[in-house]
Amino acid sequence: ASIADPAGKPQRIRFVPAHWTSWYDHWLANVHDWCISRQLWWGHRIPAWYDDAGNIFVARNAAEAAKRSGKPVSSLRQDEDVLDTWFSSALWCHSTLGWPEKTPELETFLPSSVLVTGFDIIFFWVVRMVMMTTYFTGKIPFREVYINSIVRDEEGQKMSKSRGNILDPLDLIDGTTVDALVKKQTYGLVLEKQREAIEKRTRRQFPDGLPAFGADAVRFTFASLATFGRTLNFDLSRCEGYRNFCNKLWNASRFVLMNVDGKDVGLDESRPVTRSIADRWIVAELQSVEEEVNKQLAEYRFDLAAKAIYGFVWNEYCDWYVELAKVDLARGDDAAQRGTRRTLVRVLETILRLAHPVIPFITEELWQTIAPLAGKRGESISVQAYPRADPEKRDEAAASEIALLKEVVSNAREMRVEARVQPGERVGLAIATTASTAERVRALNEYLSALARLSQVNIRAGTSAPGFDGAPSRILAAYDTHIQLEIKVDPAAERERLLNERAHVDREREKTKAKLANERFVTRAPAHVVAQERERLASSEATLAKLDAQIARVSPVNQPSRTQ
Template sequence: MDDKRSKAVTEAFVRLYKQGLVYRDLRLVNWDCVLRTAISDIEVDYIDIKERTLLKVPGYDKPVEFGVLKKFAYTLEGNLGEIVVATTRIETMLGDTAIAVHPADDRYSQFHGKYAVHPFSGRKIPIICDAILVDPKFGTGAVKITPAHDPNDFEVGKRHNLEFINVFTDDGKVNSNGGSEFLNMPRFKAREAITEALQKKGLYRGSENNEMRLGVCSRSNDVIEPMIKPQWYVNCSDIAKEALHAVTDEENKRVEIIPKQYVADWKRWLENIRDWCISRQLWWGHQIPAWYVTLEDDILQELGAYNDHWVVAKNEEEARDEANKRYDGKKFHLSRDPDVLDTWFSSGLFPLTVLGWPDDTEDLKAFYPTSVLETGHDILFFWVARMVMLGMKLGGDVPFSKIYLHPMIRDAHGRKMSKSLGNVIDPIEVINGISLEGLHKRLEGGNLDPKELAVAIEGQKKDFPNGIDECGADALRFALVSYTAQSDKINLDIQRVVGYRQWCNKLWNAVRFAMSKLGDDYTPPANLTPDALPFSCQWILSVLNKTISKISKSLESYEFSQATTAVYSWWQYQLCDVFIEVIKPYFSGNDFASERQFAQATLWFCLDNGLRLLHPFMPFVTEELWQRLPSPKECKRTESIMIADYPSTIESWNNERVEKEMDLVESTVKSLRSLAKERRDRRPAFVLCRTQEGTKVGTQVEEIIRSHQLEITTLANLSSLTVITEPEIEAIPSGYADTVVNESLSVYLELQAINSAEAELAKMKKIDELKKKIERLEKSMNVPGYEEKVPQQTRSKNEENLESLKKRLLLEETAGLSL
């Protein structure tokens, strides 16, 4: 509403008017009787009603009946009988100006050109023939015509030059055109009163259920009343085609919508677009730059009485000059249109006005068109399509090349947030936390009626029995970004946000631990030479490199949830769970002096890159932690992580061999941990390496395990680890539980007697299950006619499965011999 924006809005309106795209017309509009203004088609929500339904309507104490088709009779002039019509909006009969029948319907041929008499006003109503509107097979085959209150009837009224009688005031009450009997009666109370009056006159012919769509305002929930009003419109036919092609023309695509599923919505809306009603009867907004010229000799002196008396100009002085040219020598009075512009008209100019348009500024030259627009998919047409249409027409190009649409946030149950349900989540309350009493207090300070308040309070008690914990901005931000995998809507569970707050704490503790290992005077090197590093350091750099690559690709493709998953997995499962644990022996004595230095350097590089990777998703905690990191030699860091370079991959860090070896180490550790269950006491373990006949796999596995005994011992929390081969299996004492890691590897862990029996039972159960699988497969393969009836491909697959099951059984039974 500032001067610059107001100037731009006026300029846009005037330019579009001079180009013939803005015009004024008397048409049916979607009228909101609560807001007392016209609203656009896309501000109307529709409720599908199958049968008689009672709905609450703003301004009415009792629910209003919908989904009912009521029939009544019009008496024909000259005692010719009656003609029965049906309607779901019987209150509009006060404005009926015709009855339409099909010209080929023999039932009404004798009534063509005759008149019916209105039961309340005595107005003569012509019987007209209209093959376009009337379906003789539907209802009675006769249709009441109310041109001022129905879109279809409006078109009939224009075709047959009928009278347009508006029977409602702007706040939805019957006006003087509706007759004194119902004057000032709210429209839905008039519905009941008119039905009763028709019954008294003997003209009511009953009712029946009727399936219908009811239009309601998306803002006020008021039932839309079609009303005939003079309004300003934008002709959208040509500019909508340009906006449509900008997205759908594959050979010359200028705008990309992400996710792609919304291209179909874009296409559907713009292909079926109607002219845009841009005037609103509100107090707040950009006033329309149009002045009405009232000539001294005009018969009708009311504002807007003559549609050709409007002049459009940037200010009153220019309007006066235009009026003087048009009405040379005549005396006149100028009155500015009191209406304001639809908020989406001024919002649609945003990409232009923010850069200084209509002035030819340096910013406009440098930055228009912009690159990416991020917004919610619910305003794709309200705002985004209007920006594209107006940007192309007034700015000469599309306003942005990409449109990223985020999901809409719902509650944990998938319900739309509503004050009356008590499920509205205020981001500030998630960030700072709030008690259940505080949530109740917020509701009580609103404008809910007592019944709605009671329902809302119960909803809060159910969803937030202990209030909402303090989560912080970072946890909320990370949760919302991770939720974007749900491209349509986010079912926001506060407990997930709480989980990320706890992860922030873990992140803080992990970095604090790492900093303690670096020491107060530590200065990291400028770079690393991976080949000189210990195995675990080579591994963490290699997986960090892959994480950097995956996150970069995810961000480039706007797959933000994949990016959060990748950065979370690296920090949680690779850096914290593995690397920080596996390097602890390097800091526990003097035996690993060189490894300790390498581990410190690698740890610093991991923290620096990891925090920069995480920063877009958790800006506050990463800034705080990054500032605590020491600076590397001969390198001045930026003042803030926010302006530091985002990590990029380093080719020399890639090491597939090391990653494969660590996969085997982790599988071995996982098997040992599964045997230990919840116990964390240090115990001895054995690893049995088997040689597979005709391959070197077993030998290679043995070499890997022997070379990484320290890592396995540390991660599995073992007191000792002995690597043996099959000839040495007798060396395993009794009282050990075992499990198979893979075909070349089994592990054994010492257990207490109480757990040994449990382990043996589990072992026997596993062996029994394998025997049953083998028995079932062998039975199916030995049925008569198997070789002839079963395809060769299926038989081969069954043989492979059988061999694999038998090999697995042998491994389990062999592993069990040491118990």
């Protein structure tokens, strides 16, 4: 949308998502008369006075109206109606900044950066603020308009008191009992006859009430759901997932503090620091996530920014780097350990600043303790500089080596589960690969042994199967590598076990298929229940495919398996 300023220079208003611009333009192209009076007990009373003959005098006050009419105030009657609320609120942007006086605030903050609102009041509010502000000041009221989604319940129904499906955010934050929830859901119903049905549904849906998720988890949930769609379906299970994320971040911080307490964290820049391949990798990955989060925030894609933060913190920092750091802290000289401790605290401190707009409370609490260890000072994390990517810290070599490590470790872990190796048991791993990859794996051996819980790693030249009959194996095609657990397996007994497990999974799959083939179930069951059944079917079929591969591995050549 473009509007000219007093000098004739275009002033553009950007709508996000962009398709809402057409709604705005449609209204302007089809302007209708606007009835600005309302019959309410509150609001701005219409500044119009009538004399006995019905003549109208518009003025700032009764005295001015009397002067214009030439009659005493006592002979005039003010209109009893009030201005439409959208007429009053349309004056907000400039009237709050001191208008009609030319104040420093008006000069500095008009136009403002962004208006956040819903699509249902583009006509009522947004357009009228633009009209009023440009008419009185010659300036647009804001540069961007972010249109957020309308929140619906998990079944896609509009939240309303009459349906009794509204969830109070304070109840999600602090938790509540089922009785208190029922009382709130049935208060002020439009149709009293719905009370019993709403109470039954509420008690069935929330038999134990609502647990306390905390403000950060609720904020993270809504950020993750903030797509460019017109509506979003609120999913309570997402709150639980993001509460777990907050716990994960808290526990990772405790681990870091426990391992750096009273130790050198590299604050003295004059002392030598050596960074391991893992240290270099996590710093490089941090640059990527900083760039991604800044990009998505600039585009108002809060869902993608939240996804990037979640993925980096949970997967890269907590699940991989913290485990790799444990290895580095148990070996190496003073410079190497200093480098790892320095990386642990500085990456964590940056994570806290990166996540602060989404989860402000836990990040503030943790930052107060972590910041001094990272050489940061300040009263609050909220006034610190937001992280920005530094291209100089990217490290393709480190990324390549850790990618190889991840591939071997992930496959080794899958094979351990497949072979039902106990978590605490260490087994050997045989690797057949090329000479160049073999050298790379040897350099990563300590990481590999620790993360995959291996007793030994035997590497040999060549890419054929290492030779442990019946033992789980994997081909890592991207690295021309074959890996296999060094364990003894009774092929006949293992085959029988796998066939029994397959039969069980197949029975569950057939039950799910029958349920989804029932048109009555698909059309009448809540959408999320049908979605869960479809996910269950897909999971069963994926499990069957894995079991068939395992059965083939332990079956004699040409011997059929019971896979029908």
